[in-house]
Amino acid sequence: MEMTQESRRTASERRRRELLEAADRVVLRDGPEASMNAIAAEAGITKPILYRHFGDKGGLYRALAVRHTDALLAGLRAALDSPVPRRDRVEATLDTYLSAIEARPQVYRFLMHPSDEGQTPDSGFDVGRHSAPLLRRMGEELAQVIAERVDLGPVGDELARVWGHGIVGMMHAAGDWWLREQPCSRAQLVQHLADLLWGRLAAAGDRPGGPGF
Amino acid sequence: MEMTQESRRTASERRRRELLEAADRVVLRDGPEASMNAIAAEAGITKPILYRHFGDKGGLYRALAVRHTDALLAGLRAALDSPVPRRDRVEATLDTYLSAIEARPQVYRFLMHPSDEGQTPDSGFDVGRHSAPLLRRMGEELAQVIAERVDLGPVGDELARVWGHGIVGMMHAAGDWWLREQPCSRAQLVQHLADLLWGRLAAAGDRPGGPGF
DNA sequence: AGACTGTTGTTACCGCAAGTAACGCACTGC
DNA sequence: GCAGTGCGTTACTTGCGGTAACAACAGTCT
Structure with missing residues (x-):
């Protein structure tokens, strides 16, 4: 099973898109307050994978x-x-x-x-950084x-x-x-x-x- | 300590206003994601009292x-x-x-x-009831x-x-x-x-x- | 072959916030 | 003296976001 760097990258991207599509389905069904657990379950995996791909919930939602x-x-x-x-x-x-x-x-x-995320209330230095x-x-x-x-x-x-x-x-x-x-x-x-x-x-x-x- | 029904009612209302003012201060300081604990602490009391007065967090926020x-x-x-x-x-x-x-x-x-509250997603019978x-x-x-x-x-x-x-x-x-x-x-x-x-x-x-x- | 590394996945946990149950205490009316 | 009723507490449950630690496996270096 040959697996060079490029094919790895594309595989990771395909995975990411699969996850996004699963998240999409869940959000479409449960509304914006869908939980990470629910999304992970829909994708057939568990939470940490989502976090590895998107950092945090805001990241996933932003990507979506x-x-x-x-x-x-x-x-x-x-x-x-x-x-x-x-x-x-x-x-x-x-x-x-x-x-x-x-x-x-x-x-x-x-x-x-x-659900207005972002908001690091202590510093306030990057308010609206990548929310857009x-x-x-x-x-x-x-x-x-x-x-x-x-x-x-x-x-x-x-x-x-x-x-x-x-x-x-x-x-x-x-x-x-x-x-x-x-x-x-x-x-x-x-x-x-x-x-x-x-x-x-x-x-x-x-x-x-x-x-x- | 005389305490007839009327004076009780006004006392309760005064209390409610005090609580609202405390909540106001906290929200003004911490933003919309202020916790019920923080609000209760600011008012010098504990959570259940807030819940007795306002039902749930949505109630408090609506009153505010x-x-x-x-x-x-x-x-x-x-x-x-x-x-x-x-x-x-x-x-x-x-x-x-x-x-x-x-x-x-x-x-x-x-x-x-x-933080768009309300939303009882199962029934959907009172969506937007008192959100306004x-x-x-x-x-x-x-x-x-x-x-x-x-x-x-x-x-x-x-x-x-x-x-x-x-x-x-x-x-x-x-x-x-x-x-x-x-x-x-x-x-x-x-x-x-x-x-x-x-x-x-x-x-x-x-x-x-x-x-x- | 066998040790090294990196990705993919897991289980099990922490922290925190919403909301609740059960109890303690004062004060009223009988 | 004693049941009843607000006000207040502590201590709990549940659920979610997020993370640490570990397991398995593919390819790489020597």
Whole structure:
């Protein structure tokens, strides 16, 4: 049985991917609070192996997260970069995101509510070192696209970053609420949010029978 | 030592408030992952008393959360209801929120990342029963104000709810990012976000030297 | 062949936090 | 004097993250 260094490396990587897939199954079934024991059992092994591969639970979860995050980000980038008018791009992006969270709510909950790990409270020197949760990555990504594509004057970079994170947050919160109580179709939600970004709040008139006037 | 039923009730309530204040101090010092032991110690008592008063850790955290949530919501309502033009109201609301999270980041982290409790995964019958996290409450509140004040046509209620949650999410995400890396002054951030809501994204032109064109 | 090294896996443990059971103590009403 | 009822304790169970120590085996050096 020949076993050179390279084939060893690839074997280890295959193993790692198997473990990740097992973890994925468990998280999909049990939600984000799946225990390391449960994941190890699903993979047919025991805990220490997980720890050798991923260091700690945060490491495993981070590895899991980047898989899904990368997939989602790829979809979003495609929507953002398509050569159509800006409004259409925005709608496509919103729809891509909402489709993703609608299709796999468990994955979504895992990515968005990762039980906020990290936090070495004594020193505080590396807060947010390698956490980079999905929301921040998406915010930065969007900021970059905005800064590249839209002309926003002298402070454009700053504006783009604020807007990137703001829009992502809007998408996230609205999506979260919409996923819970499906109050309307996805297409409608997309329209409503795009309308909001298109300044319809500023354009709308005061309510006729408003209270207090 | 006279101790009638009424004075007992008020005594118990005073006790509860003392416990909450102690918990508050600990959470402010240790962050959201403060242990029940630590809280009990700070209050000068032991764990079971906490459990008698609040049921479980979630109960305590919920009680703590409503205190701060109510205070913040009161401030936001005041900003939302002031009789000035809409843009000014929006800016005041944003500024109120950002001031709050800037003044007490620990409280903010506690409220926003409550280690997502609840989740009785077996039955699922009361998911979200009394969690009502701050974000959702704020979203509903804002939705109500929008629906009352702004004329949005036939589907106005639905629109208002989408916008309420969306705007709150935008505020939250942008605030979170801004709190980490202070990239600009609070006033600037408020301006940028208000500009976003006022449709400046739709109004801005394409970047001159854009890539790919 | 036989000692050396590294990877893969195990069992058995530590520490710690949530939550609980069982008891001690004061004080009230009868 | 004595049952009842809050307030408080100590001491425990359970479960999870994380680790130490050991067992088995593949390939390598001499």
